Each structure stands twice: as structure tokens, then as C-alpha cells.
Amino acid sequence: MIEVSGLTKIYGQRTAIENLSFNVSQGEIVGFLGPNGAGKSTTMKILTGFMPATSGTAKIAGFDVFDETMGVKRNVGYLPEIPPVYFDMVVESYLTYAARLHFVPKVKLKSAVDRALEKTGLTHVRKRVIGNLSKGYRQRVGLAQALVHEPKVLILDEPTVGLDPVQIIEIRELIKSLKGAHTVILSSHILPEVTATCERIVVINKGVIVAQDTIERLTTRMKQGLAFQMLVKNSNPVGIEALRAIPGVKSVLAESGVQNGKISIEINPNQGELRDRLLEVAMKGNLGVLEFGSEKLSLEEVFLQLTTTDQANNGGQS
Amino acid sequence: MSFSFRQMWTIASKEYKTYFTSPIAYIVIAGFLLIMNWLFFFYLDHVSAITLQYKMSGSKVLSLTEGIIKPVYSSMNVIFLFITPFITMRLFAEERKMQTLQLLMTAPVSVWEMVLGKFLSAVMLVSTMLLLTLVFPIILAKYGNPDLGPVFTNYLGIFLMACCYLSTGIFFSATSENQIAAGAMTFAAGFFFWLIHMASQSSGPILQVILEYLSLTQHFNKFNMGIVNTSDLIFYLSFIGLGLFFTHRVLDSYRWRD
Numbered sequence: 001m002i003e004v005s006g007l008t009k010i011y012g013q014r015t016a017i018e019n020l021s022f023n024v025s026q027g028e029i030v031g032f033l034g035p036n037g038a039g040k041s042t043t044m045k046i047l048t049g050f051m052p053a054t055s056g057t058a059k060i061a062g063f064d065v066f067d068e069t070m071g072v073k074r075n076v077g078y079l080p081e082i083p084p085v086y087f088d089m090v091v092e093s094y095l096t097y098a099a100r101l102h103f104v105p106k107v108k109l110k111s112a113v114d115r116a117l118e119k120t121g122l123t124h125v126r127k128r129v130i131g132n133l134s135k136g137y138r139q140r141v142g143l144a145q146a147l148v149h150e151p152k153v154l155i156l157d158e159p160t161v162g163l164d165p166v167q168i169i170e171i172r173e174l175i176k177s178l179k180g181a182h183t184v185i186l187s188s189h190i191l192p193e194v195t196a197t198c199e200r201i202v203v204i205n206k207g208v209i210v211a212q213d214t215i216e217r218l219t220t221r222m223k224q225g226l227a228f229q230m231l232v233k234n235s236n237p238v239g240i241e242a243l244r245a246i247p248g249v250k251s252v253l254a255e256s257g258v259q260n261g262k263i264s265i266e267i268n269p270n271q272g273e274l275r276d277r278l279l280e281v282a283m284k285g286n287l288g289v290l291e292f293g294s295e296k297l298s299l300e301e302v303f304l305q306l307t308t309t310d311q312a313n314n315g316g317q318s
Numbered sequence: 319m320s321f322s323f324r325q326m327w328t329i330a331s332k333e334y335k336t337y338f339t340s341p342i343a344y345i346v347i348a349g350f351l352l353i354m355n356w357l358f359f360f361y362l363d364h365v366s367a368i369t370l371q372y373k374m375s376g377s378k379v380l381s382l383t384e385g386i387i388k389p390v391y392s393s394m395n396v397i398f399l400f401i402t403p404f405i406t407m408r409l410f411a412e413e414r415k416m417q418t419l420q421l422l423m424t425a426p427v428s429v430w431e432m433v434l435g436k437f438l439s440a441v442m443l444v445s446t447m448l449l450l451t452l453v454f455p456i457i458l459a460k461y462g463n464p465d466l467g468p469v470f471t472n473y474l475g476i477f478l479m480a481c482c483y484l485s486t487g488i489f490f491s492a493t494s495e496n497q498i499a500a501g502a503m504t505f506a507a508g509f510f511f512w513l514i515h516m517a518s519q520s521s522g523p524i525l526q527v528i529l530e531y532l533s534l535t536q537h538f539n540k541f542n543m544g545i546v547n548t549s550d551l552i553f554y555l556s557f558i559g560l561g562l563f564f565t566h567r568v569l570d571s572y573r574w575r576d
């Protein structure tokens with residue numbers, strides 16, 4: 001449904017996104033995760049056909065976002081970071097306006113608006129002026145606007161930002177309910193946001209994709225462990241050095257020369273199973289292992305790791 | 319790219335309704351009618367007093383065209399210079415400030431449909447105001463025998479003049495996020511083109527012709543006298559078209575910016 005390949009956008013001197021490639025299939029909900037300023041909004045603006053990219057291609061529902069902008073715009077519902085609502089309009093007439101702009105035929109206008117109101121739980125405020133609604137409701141009106149023409153693809157830029165916890169849960173439930181009928185891309189810089197609603201995430205940092213996988217696989221990958229902790233009776237330097245020398249071990253942090261010392265071992269990603277080897281070396285090194293276990297990284301830590309390592313690598317260039 | 323009248327109309331009708339959900343339309347219309355009615359009454363009273371005097375002295379009677387139609391409609395033209403900035407200033411500036419322009423920019427609407435839709439809404443508001451002043455010729459026709467030709471040409475001239483102000487205004491509204499700034503710039507530009515011929519008196523022969531040609535007032539004067547020239551029509555239509563074209567360019571450039 002969404003095919004992006006080699007997408008690059010340069011503003012003057014600044015590269016906002018570089019060589020992004022990803023696909024989203026029909027009915028999927030994909031989270032676009034990254035810290036502020038990572039290029040999420042830029043990517044979304046390009047996908048809506050609002051802004052042209054510097055190079056690369058993107059197709060939405062079979063339409064090219066550069067050459068067939070109108071086709072893209074008809075099939076996309078977009079909720080920008082700030083909901084584009086007119087404060088002086090009544091909810092119902094605002095949605096009717098949005099529907100008409102998206103070529104909803106006259107005879108279907110009323111039913112389209114009713115359905116969008118119902119889906120977003122706005123039926124009881126349909127006659128209210130948008131400016132008098134709370135922020136959460138305005139956000140919902142924005143979402144209803146994106147939904148009103150039943151687009152194939154929904155692009156939601158930080159849909160829950162600035163809402164209270166109850167509203168956040170409501171909006172998340174709403175997005176989840178769209179699964180199947182619509183293909184959804186939503187961006188966020190908050191991880192739980194994405195884990196709560198999406199099946200798959202694309203992690204982006206400084207304009208580059210640093211990881212993309214299903215949430216399940218990302219978490220299992222993490223559960224296998226990238227980091228281990230050892231509690232040892234005799235934390236001697238020789239044994240620690242031996243651990244450090246194992247290929248695949250990234251770093252070893254140890255409290256040297258103390259009784260019952262803790263050793264933290266971090267291994268490189270995609271190293272495969274190293275636990276046997278670690279224990280073997282630890283025993284040979286006379287450390288006297290008391291406890292051994294994997295340090296479970298939450299997805300949050302993985303996200304931090306992915307985005308901060310990248311930052312360190314790019315530090316010299318920027 | 320194809321042009322959809324339906325999309326243009328969707329925008330125009332929404333904008334027209336928006337005028338009436340805010341106080342702007344009411345204030346503008348009320349202010350306009352108050353001044354116009356007072357002016358009409360003033361000239362009417364003036365003409366009837368003079369006519370009485372002339373009749374007593376037995377000389378020629380001041381015609382309705384000279385005594386009422388010409389002064390009333392040229393005053394109306396001045397008033398439009400002052401009030402059209404209020405009509406156009408929010409059209410794009412507010413959408414930019416409130417970030418609602420994104421809705422239009424990501425909907426299947428072309429930039430021309432947007433520009434012409436918004437322009438049309440402003441033209442409809444001005445037309446509403448003009449329709450409300452039709453009571454003047456009706457009163458004149460009921461109690462007198464006015465020449466309806468100049469009435470028609472004055473309406474045509476004022477309509478075109480107002481469209482020129484509106485097209486300037488819509489351009490400045492597109493360039494700014496600040497409504498007040500957009501309004502002030504519109505007024506300044508309108509005033510400039512209104513008075514530009516004044517500079518012609520102290521300039522060389524070629525420049526003089528150019529400056530007089532560029533003056534909105536000089537073209538209106540013909541309509542005010544009851545003359546419709548193709549060249550004046552072409553001038554006004556080009557002026558309007560150019561304003562709308564620049565608006566289109568400004569809006570289109572948003573897509574290329576940060």
C-alpha cells in the first residue's frame with residue numbers, strides 16, 4: 001500500500017531525511033518512531049503529497065506522490081501535528097467541508113460525516129463550535145477529518161501529543177480499531193505509544209532508518225540479551241581481561257578486586273549465543289560465579305540505544 | 319492540472335459563511351451602509367435645495383447624474399479602498415497562523431482552486447454590499463427621472479475597482495501570518511495605485527503616460543462619467559489577474575519551504 005524507496009529531502013544545507021526505504025502492506029499499522037527532529041514530520045509531509053522530496057520515490061495506493069499528487073491526496077487522510085481545525089466552525093459543518101474537499105459525493109455526505117463522528121466518539125458534540133472544545137476533542141475532530149472520506153491510507157503525525165492519559169488511551173483504542181480497514185502510519189517520539197498501537201515499527205534517527213521490525217521480533221531479539229550481569233566471588237583483573245577478549249563482547253564493566261563484585265557484560269548485536277562461552281571463560285579465569293543472568297533491555301532502552309549510538313557515530317559529521 | 323469548479327465553490331461558500339460567523343462582515347456592511355446612506359441623503363438634500371434655488375432664479379436644473387450619481391458613487395469607491403483590506407486580510411493569513419492551510423494543501427485541491435475560491439468569497443461579500451445599495455437608484459427612479467446608463471457604468475466600475483483591491487489584499491494575506499500586517503499592506507498598496515497619477519504632474523512626458531495609465535482612479539473616472547472603454551476593462555482585468563497570479567506563486571512556494 002505504501003512503498004518508499006531511497007527517499008531523501010534536503011533543505012538548503014540541512015539533510016532532513018536520507019535514503020529512507022520501507023514498505024507498508026494493506027491493513028497494517030506501522031509506527032514511525034524517533035526523537036524530535038528525526039525527520040518524521042518531513043517524511044509524512046512528503047507521503048501526503050504536500051511537499052516534494054529531493055530524490056527517491058514514494059507510492060501510495062499505487063499513485064506516485066510526485067507525479068500523481070491528486071490521486072495520492074484523494075486516498076490519504078492526514079492528521080498533522082497541530083490538527084487543522086477552524087476554531088470558528090461547528091464540528092459537523094467542518095467535517096462536511098473536509099468531506100466535500102475530498103470529493104465525497106453529495107448524497108453520501110451526511111452518512112460519511114455521521115460515521116466519522118461515531119467512530120471518533122464525537123456525536124454528542126456535533127453541534128458545538130470547535131474553538132470551545134477541549135484539546136482532546138479538537139484532536140479527535142482532526143482525526144475525524146482524516147477519516148471522513150474513508151481513505152485507504154491514514155497518516156497520523158503524533159496523534160496523542162498533549163492529551164491527558166484517559167484521552168491517550170481512547171485515541172489509541174480508536175487507532176487500533178482502524179486496523180484492517182485502513183493502512184495506518186503514525187509517528188511518535190514516545191515508545192509506549194507505538195507499542196500500544198502498532199504491529200511494526202520503523203525507528204528513525206537523524207533522518208536515517210536505524211531499525212525496522214515487528215515489535216515481537218524486536219523484543220525477542222532483546223530478550224536473548226545484549227547485556228548480561230554476573231555476580232562473582234573473586235573479581236580478579238585477569239579473569240575480567242579474559243572476558244573482555246572474547247570475540248563479540250563489546251564492553252565489560254567490573255568492580256575490580258572486591259568481594260562479591262558485579263560484572264556487566266555487553267555484547268554486540270547479532271552475535272548469536274555467547275552465554276556458554278562467557279561462563280566457560282569466567283570459570284577458567286577463577287572468578288567464582290555466584291549469579292549469572294541476562295539484563296533485560298526494555299524496548300525503551302533498545303530505542304535509546306539505537307538512537308543514541310547513532311548520534312555518537314554521526315557526531316563527527318554534523 | 320485540471321480545474322474543478324466544484325472544489326472552488328466548496329471553498330468559496332465556506333469562506334462566505336465564515337464572514338458571517340465572525341463579526342467582520344456585520345461591522346463592514348453596517349459601517350459601509352451607514353456612510354453610504356448618509357452620503358446619499360446628503361447629496362439628495364443638497365440637490366433638492368439647489369433645484370429649488372435654480373427654479374426660483376429660472377436657470378438650468380442640476381441633473382441627478384451630476385448632482386447625486388457621480389458624487390455618491392465616487393465616494394463609494396473611496397470607501398471600498400478603506401474597507402476591502404478588512405475583507406481580505408484573514409483569508410490566507412489566518413489559515414497560515416492556525417495551521418489550517420495544511421488541510422487544504424493535503425486535500426485534493428489545486429492552488430488555483432484555493433486562490434479563486436477565496437477570491438470569489440470576497441467578491442460575493444462585496445457584491446452583497448453593492449446589492450444593498452441598489453436602493454439608491456430605486457429611490458431616484460421612483461421620485462425622479464435619472465439616467466440609468468451612468469448608474470450601470472458606476473456599478474461596473476466600482477465592482478472592478480473593488481476586485482482590484484481584493485486581489486491585492488488576497489496577495490498580501492498569502493504573504494503574511496499576521497492579519498493586521500496583511501491589511502495594512504493592502505491599504506498601502508491600494509492607496510499607492512489610487513494616487514499614483516498625482517506624481518505624473520511633476521514627471522517627464524513618457525513617465526506621465528505610464529503613471530496615469532497605472533492609476534486606478536484615472537480608469538474609474540471614465541466609468542464615473544458613464545463611459546465604458548475596452549482599454550479600461552482590460553486594465554482592471556489584468557490588474558486583478560496579476561494579483562491572483564502572484565498569490566498563486568506565493569502559495570505554491572509553501573510546498574518548497576521548511
